[in-house]
Amino acid sequence: QAQLVESGGGSVQAGGSLRLSCAVSKEISMSSCMAWFRQAPGKEREGVAGIDAYGSTSYPESVRGRFTISKDHAKNTLYLQMSSLKPEDTAMYYCAVRGGRRCTHDGSWQPLDSQRYSYWGQGTQVTVSS
Numbered sequence: 001q002a003q004l005v006e007s008g009g010g011s012v013q014a015g016g017s018l019r020l021s022c023a024v025s026k027e028i029s030m031s032s033c034m035a036w037f038r039q040a041p042g043k044e045r046e047g048v049a050g051i052d053a054y055g056s057t058s059y060p061e062s063v064r065g066r067f068t069i070s071k072d073h074a075k076n077t078l079y080l081q082m083s084s085l086k087p088e089d090t091a092m093y094y095c096a097v098r099g100g101r102r103c104t105h106d107g108s109w110q111p112l113d114s115q116r117y118s119y120w121g122q123g124t125q126v127t128v129s130s
Contacts, residue, residue: 019079033117
């Protein structure tokens with residue numbers, strides 16, 4: 001069955017780095033819209049990185065310059081490299097895939113809108129201590 005499995009979460013001190021991985025089942029096209037989201041207790045889910053079929057990326061101001069999303073089609077894996085981590089980055093992190101047709105980031109697509117994604121991983125916890 002189609003599934004996404006995150007790994008790489010853990011505890012790290014402020015200023016540290018962490019790389020999250022998302023293993024994508026072969027039923028899901030790596031050319032689909034893919035993204036990483038996070039959710040802290042009591043807060044709404046927030047998109048932190050999105051990527052299309054061609055490698056075009058999107059980040060919110062809160063993580064731009066610190067987070068990098070990438071993917072390896074051959075390994076069916078999506079990554080999120082996080083650097084200069086801050087306590088406010090503490091949250092459950094989820095990878096998500098829209099599914100369906102090839103993804104292109106344009107004016108009609110909202111890459112960080114969680115409502116547009118169909119497949120979700122179980123989440124991996126990231127805790128940043130000060």
